[in-house]
Amino acid sequence: MSLARVHNFSVSLDGFGTGEGLSQDAPFGHAGQRLHQWMIATRWWDPGGSGGVDDAFAQQHGVGIGAEIMGAGKFGYPGWHEDPGWKGWWGPNPPFHTPVFVLTHHTRPSIEMEGGTTFHFMDASPAEALETARRAADGQDVRIGGGPTTVRDFLAAGLVDHLHVVVVPILLGRGKRLWEGLEGLEAGYRVEATSSPSGVTHMTFTRTSV
Numbered sequence: 001m002s003l004a005r006v007h008n009f010s011v012s013l014d015g016f017g018t019g020e021g022l023s024q025d026a027p028f029g030h031a032g033q034r035l036h037q038w039m040i041a042t043r044w045w046d047p048g049g050s051g052g053v054d055d056a057f058a059q060q061h062g063v064g065i066g067a068e069i070m071g072a073g074k075f076g077y078p079g080w081h082e083d084p085g086w087k088g089w090w091g092p093n094p095p096f097h098t099p100v101f102v103l104t105h106h107t108r109p110s111i112e113m114e115g116g117t118t119f120h121f122m123d124a125s126p127a128e129a130l131e132t133a134r135r136a137a138d139g140q141d142v143r144i145g146g147g148p149t150t151v152r153d154f155l156a157a158g159l160v161d162h163l164h165v166v167v168v169p170i171l172l173g174r175g176k177r178l179w180e181g182l183e184g185l186e187a188g189y190r191v192e193a194t195s196s197p198s199g200v201t202h203m204t205f206t207r208t209s210v
């Protein structure tokens with residue numbers, strides 16, 4: 001069965017998945033790179049990086065994934081839809097190498113990039129988007145790529161089979177929260193936590209019925 005999976009999703013101790021004040025110059029707002037320093041330090045991100053626990057978790061990001069779904073807020077800065085030339089943050093060869101479905105109320109024609117990534121723009125419910133992405137993934141799993149609003153919506157709709165959240169020991173105080181409105185979510189999942197020497201805690205939520 002094709003699973004819906006979230007990987008390497010970083011939150012602050014107070015539960016924020018991004019900061020406040022997002023812009024083209026500040027993709028994570030006042031959070032800067034603090035949410036992802038653990039990931040940037042891994043071999044998965046940079047061949048000169050470190051192995052170990054963080055790398056082992058990070059490496060799972062692409063394994064068995066045939067498509068991604070992301071929100072408009074991950075694809076670009078607030079207002080990107082007014083820029084007809086905007087093709088995401090990732091340059092001509094984005095690191096997805098699969099179809100990517102961007103949920104947005106401002107749809108536009110699909111954009112084929114180098115390396116197998118094609119961005120498709122959809123105004124659809126999470127369930128409809130997942131059905132479409134599953135067809136495109138051709139039997140493989142679908143990654144729900146973020147940001148926090150999109151992951152939260154998919155969790156609230158009961159659509160996520162595997163969730164990997166990385167709790168980073170910083171307090172952001174403001175931004176967009178992942179857990180808002182998800183009271184009792186853990187009841188449907190087997191939850192495991194692994195502490196890393198880097199200071200982050202990897203938490204995995206695996207649906208008990210999978």
Ligand SMILES: NC(=O)c1ccc[n+]([C@@H]2O[C@H](COP(=O)([O-])OP(=O)(O)OC[C@H]3O[C@@H](n4cnc5c(N)ncnc54)[C@H](OP(=O)(O)O)[C@@H]3O)[C@@H](O)[C@H]2O)c1
Nearest residue numbers: 009010017018071072073074103104105146147148149150
């Ligand atoms: N912490 C992490 O690991 C992580 C991972 C990825 C990204 N991020 C960060 O998270 C931030 C973005 O997150 P976010 O919560 O602001 O936004 P987001 O989840 O990326 O996108 C939310 C937006 O997508 C559109 N959308 C969502 N569901 C839709 C639907 N069903 N139908 C149509 N449109 C829909 C809407 O935008 P429109 O109405 O404008 O179309 C909505 O405001 C960025 O700072 C990004 O860098 C963090």
